[in-house]
Amino acid sequence: MNPVVKDTIDHCRKLGLRRTKALEELIATLLEADRPMTLAELAASDRLADQCDKATVFRLLQRLASHGLVRRLGLHERAAYFTLLVPGKHNDYLICTTCGRIEAIQAPCPVHQLEAEIREKTGYRNLYHELEFFGVCPACA
Amino acid sequence: MNPVVKDTIDHCRKLGLRRTKALEELIATLLEADRPMTLAELAASDRLADQCDKATVFRLLQRLASHGLVRRLGLHERAAYFTLLVPGKHNDYLICTTCGRIEAIQAPCPVHQLEAEIREKTGYRNLYHELEFFGVCPACA
DNA sequence: GTAATTGCAAATACTTTGCCACGTA
């Protein structure tokens, strides 16, 4: 098993979650995708399609998000997107407004400085940001 | 009438939209709010509540968005948020994950440089970004 | 054995559209 999957499941166990097949497959799927995915995409994915109900995936995502292991993103679609929060992994995206393609941005994120300032000046706690770039990709243009 | 509202309506007229009471009130409401608003909020607002149907507000927002006068944002809620695109106005937000309060960020946006790089390297067209900070505001903490 | 987890189906929430009446140009 992928060590990140293992670590994540261990983390879940410590939080009191039970080790179920669905949990394992969901985490593996999110990790392999390497981009945010919708509930519908996840429930229909190879690993989960015959494994469990969409409601189960939904509740797992909800639990994982409440413990900070998964983040729910707005993006531009009607459906919510979910991404696994892996320590040391960036989380900014480039999205094509025509075909919906989503790719992670490799460049270092330039907002940490501003985030620190906001934390100081406003007194907000547990601050994090969401940064997305939207445009029409070369293939669609 | 507010000059920005007037300019925006003039712009709409040039695009072929008709000058209706609903259009005027919607634009004025979005401008006065100074933060993104949901369809439900807009339809229930003082200026629009007794003015027109929610479907009308929806279709107006759709038309304005398709012409680039309004932008639809994801944010973290289930409902979509809409904001008027006023030339020269910033569009980054600070959002409380507990009470849902949304405020515009005054500081200069630090991602323009990165945006330019992405435009060059990836060939995406019509690039723009969406940047939000999420956290728990002092009142909720 | 006990409590968390799951599947299924039903309930919500929000968005989107059809159709005909209406108002702007």
Added chain:
DNA sequence: TACGTGGCAAAGTATTTGCAATTAC
């Protein structure tokens, strides 16, 4: 007059929940 626009109601899509059965520990 002609065509964009509006209201109302119905349909569509995504999310969320109730409850009894199941499973992890």
